[in-house]
């Protein structure tokens with residue numbers, strides 16, 4: 148794959164959970180809670196008037212992100228950078244998501260192009276619980292087709308998809324199980340443009356040194 152390659156496909160990658168124990172380490176952040184039942188020990192529904200990123204669970208993940216930062220970087224070097232040619236901009240802190248029973252993680256079906264994200268961005272979506280049915284993300288198969296299907300994944304799998312152009316979102320979760328996941332964006336450095344824009348939910352400037360970090364590729368070992 149090169150930075151010129153169109154990335155319209157959805158691709159599922161797998162990784163070794165013994166080497167990259169994201170589930171174990173995120174469970175530790177929540178007192179060893181079963182993440183599919185995280186709503187029983189932690190507030191996961193946004194308060195009225197706040198964004199879906201403003202819950203107690205999100206605050207805890209971001210406050211404790213340093214405990215998995217090294218693991219995240221190692222994962223990027225091992226599984227993500229080899230998918231690209233040359234240096235890349237990577238989301239410095241992945242976005243944490245919780246889709247609890249009765250709730251929605253991201254309610255509006257949208258293309259990320261409508262939310263300040265730029266062409267050339269590739270999304271990676273990593274579930275920390277089983278993702279199925281209405282607890283998962285739903286994605287159309289081609290731009291404009293609106294034939295949404297749920298992404299069915301288990302921990303140890305990562306979805307790569309074109310969130311810029313493919314509409315995606317969530318339905319009301321009637322599975323009885325929370326879906327917990329994190330996702331992150333990657334842009335080949337030679338395509339990155341400093342647009343001066345910020346993220347819609349957290350108002351983080353989408354520039355290198357804020358939302359994005361540069362990773363050398365291939366990495367120096």
Ligand SMILES: [Fe+2]
Pocket residue numbers: 257258259310315
């Ligand atoms: Fe999105």
